[in-house]
Amino acid sequence: MDPKNRVSIHPDFRPAPGEKVFLLSAETYEMPVLRVLNTAEYDRRVAIVRNSDKSEKDKTRILGKFASLCHEASINDQGKLLINRDLVDEIAIEPEGTIWLVGRQSYFEIWSEKNYVSLRKIEKGQDDDDLGILD
Template sequence: MGLPANSFEGVFDFKLDAKGRVSVPAEWRPGKGEALPLRLLKWRTLEVPVLKALTGEAFSSMIQSIDGSDLSAGIKSQRKGLLYSRNTQVTINDQGKVLIPRKLVEEHGLEPGGSVHLFGRGSNFDIVSPRDHETMLKAEEALLDDLYASVDFS
């Protein structure tokens, strides 16, 4: 399996402006005059609350993973319904900014003028509040020993 069409990589610290917009790294931005549609999903990564920003491709993969599971039709329908109800459509505009709706800003503990931490996850990225930033760093650090033991670069 190769890299996704849009590969979000790295960890970055930015500020949320007064209108609730956050800039993304230059390498994540669409081409000049283009926009990249995303879905912001209220989620938990490593048990840490995040706003998960998914491309359409990544969101479709989540839906397909539910469809391909051994769950009953009713449970599949419920889970897909949750994904649809918990997401908000946004875009990375041609200036490289994402407008986070005010309600999500407030619910997620973000503040205009305050820090926002972006964690690239390949086909998606996590928007982490200052309140949860340290917890996310510790959760990732706890996984490193397993990663080192499982990946062989020789």
């Protein structure tokens, strides 16, 4: 991360030029993480709520909360994503510190170095590879 809170995004993680992304502050294993959703992933999550059997009141509340947690952003032509200072603080990234981008199929995550190291230890310790894809 540079001093202006910009992160260089690997080309494989970038959406189509001009497409916006949504920054969702979340937690994984009780550690803060920033999820970067493209428009399709954001819309997929909205559709899950809209197509649920919840009441209209609950749908409105859930969608409102989701929208309020997502910060609209974009990745510029140089592949840089500007992250709001409040979000940087929330996910415990050190100014000019090392960050990790972690692909999660339909979105990617931005982790502080300290929390990424902890994430790797937790995920390595899990014995859930009965399909043999992690060998």
